[in-house]
Amino acid sequence: MADTTIHAPGHGTTTGLSNNKLAMWMFLGSECLLFGGLISTYMLYRGRHEGGPGPAQVFDIPLTSVSSFVLLMSSLTMVLAVNAAKAKDDRNTKLWLTVTALLGSLFVGGQVYEFTAFYKEGLGFTTSLFSSSFFTLTGFHGVHVSIGVMMLLALVAIISRGRITGDKAEAVEMIGLYWHFVDVVWVVIFTLVYLIPA
Amino acid sequence: MSEHAEHAEHAEAHDHPTNSYFIWTALVLALFTALETSTYWIDFGSFATPLLLILMTIKFFVILLVFMHLKYDSKLFGAMFYIGLGLALGVYTAALCTFQFFVK
Secondary structure (H helix, E strand, C coil): CCCCCCCCCCCCCCCCCCHHHHHHHHHHHHHHHHHHHHHHHHHHHCCCCCCCCCHHHHCCHHHHHHHHHHHHHHHHHHHHHHHHHHCCCHHHHHHHHHHHHHHHHHHHHHHHHHHHHHHHCCCCCCCCHHHHHHHHHHHHHHHHHHHHHHHHHHHHHHHHCCCCCCCHHHHHHHHHHHHHHHHHHHHHHHHHHHHCCC | CCHHHHHHHHHHHCCCCCHHHHHHHHHHHHHHHHHHHHHHHCCCHHHHHHHHHHHHHHHHHHHHHHHCCCCCCCHHHHHHHHHHHHHHHHHHHHHHHHCCHHHC
């Protein structure tokens, strides 16, 4: 007879831990190397803006502060979604996941606005070493946030259709880990790129 | 059952933090962000950079330990992440030293 018992994540693995979660943490560890490289490159080139505007001329700290606050609050709504999923409360899980996706979209919108404003002020991707390293770093982060928003919305759709085959709470937690990591990276970028003067 | 699996089950058995605990944590993080942002308007002199670096580090680890549950989860998850983080810090600090970033 087939075993139809639903096991907790990690049950039956040699470590007793969920292999999916272990893989996600390994992935996030490897992402540290990616963002570390991009941040280091920016730190090296942030003073190289001959022939174009520099950080002090273009950065809009009040706008970026609001964006940072929005992303920070999205981490709170994400963790509330994880708690709701663990309590098997589908309605609140979908609600908090949707709010997180909206806050993430707001952050990406702020970044698009910022990039457009910089371009109008004469700071293109190839204007200087500063601009290239800045757009590459913040652009990569923006892409990560955008992918996170897509994963959140996909998760809401999958939960709504009842198509999660494994442990639902673990699926929400995995996306949550990725989302919090994106927030953690922004904490570093906000301080090192925007707030500490070149 | 292996010792590792017992540890894992013990970690799973920990009570999950409540929503109010997460809301208070988020409020503290928001306060820290406000303090960081204030350095743009208020002149902290030579204290500004160390203050910003300390606040950044605190925020980084609060999100990692509380929101990402590393404080409550198995140490093996933390090890996976800290190996990557440590490697990144080592490699890129060495790279920045090579380019004499810290002596400029």
